[in-house]
Amino acid sequence: MNAAAHLLKHSIHASTHSIDTANQCLNQIIGPHELVDLSHEEPLNFSFKGEQMGGIIIGDLIYGKDVVFKTQHQQDMHFYCISRPKIGKPVFRQEHGVFEASPGNAAIVSPFDKFEIEIERDCVQSFISISKPLLENTLSDLIQRPLDAPIEFNHIMSVQNERVNAWWSLLEYFGSYSKQEMNFDCLMNEIKHDFERILVKSLLLSQPNNYSHLLSDNHNNDPEFLKRALQYIHDNIQQNICSEDLERIAGVSKQKLSKAFRDRMKVSFNSYIRYYRLKCIYQELSSAQDKKNITNIAMKWGVNHLGRFSIEYKQQFGESPSDTIRKSILQQPVLLTRR
Structure with missing residues (x-):
């Protein structure tokens, strides 16, 4: 090994x-x-x-x-x-x-x-x-x-x-x-x-x-309007995304789109937007090589409420944003030897 x-x-x-x-x-x-x-x-x-x-x-x-x-x-x-x-x-x-x-x-x-x-x-x-x-x-x-x-x-x-x-x-x-x-x-x-x-x-x-x-399903059977909505979220996650935007892109009513998110994604579309935004922030922080400003990174990805952001981040990943960036920049070889 x-x-x-x-x-x-x-x-x-x-x-x-x-x-x-x-x-x-x-x-x-x-x-x-x-x-x-x-x-x-x-x-x-x-x-x-x-x-x-x-x-x-x-x-x-x-x-x-x-x-x-x-x-x-x-x-x-x-x-x-x-x-x-x-x-x-x-x-x-x-x-x-x-x-x-x-x-x-x-x-x-x-x-x-x-x-x-x-x-x-x-x-x-x-x-x-x-x-x-x-x-x-x-x-x-x-x-x-x-x-x-x-x-x-x-x-x-x-x-x-x-x-x-x-x-x-x-x-x-x-x-x-x-x-x-x-x-x-x-x-x-x-x-x-x-x-x-x-x-x-x-x-x-x-x-x-x-x-x-779910892995075997792989969302191949998702309706096309849901796929369009998801792609729009992924492409525009740094911006403010509202329900009217998603209705327009999906081409269906808010009620129908909301039901599709609940049935297929198991969350509301607003919850999905928060989840995907947090994931993007986590990926950037976890690859950081120097001390970056966490506030600037969060705002870059469309976060407006920093206090709530920290709470939701820890709920999602089990660690604070500062913990994530600390692990990335402080990771060093370890040698433990004691007789």
Whole structure:
């Protein structure tokens, strides 16, 4: 898996006998949790060697002794996490069932899942985490509307699923460049979001989830007047868009257009406009390379009420605008080593 990550330029390396240092690393790549040491007679031999680009982290995870990983009831994790053991079979225990990851069948869990994982000392996991905003924004792009429920994947990524196997092959395809003496630094700022999107989009299309039926539909059956209205919103999102504009472009009554938005997009057209505007702002902030004026960016995309904007932004993405831009401009290689 490290080979597949060579394009990702921010290293996250941890090697430690300290459970506190291990928790620091796990907080970064997973989120809030509790790590339980099952035996104090032998030392922890934790290591994570991986890479990060934007909202995706890929690496190898080893605990080196028997442990239990627990989620917290009060807080959700920050990432969708995939575990594909090279050695061993971590056991996931939930209130309503048990499942395990194996070298043949990886396990995927959502940030809001509550579980315990029993992990044996010799277990070596290929580990992938994908940030919640990245996955949700990619899905909302694909279904062309805001999400009305969190994304829930089937927990097991079965080897019997041809598309899942293709997704793993896609990771290996990107990793094939590691065999060549090539430097992508001059292109990474321009292509990193394409790289992220390819991996996340293909995961959404391959692994069954509660939006799979909408992904297969892909809005091919949307009425033409709704498609015209959506295109007008996308093309003019920096301007003030009113219902009269949409009625004129769509060529139907406000009532008919409103019903189509409710039926097909699951929101009103005003809610869709707010959602799409926020998404455009998020994309600009998440690719910022220096300190920009958030107010100017928001106003550029047609925001008139800055106080309400900050509240709606955090509701949509789970972080403030300043958090988004901070993550973009402060992302640096990380090396955690403590013995």
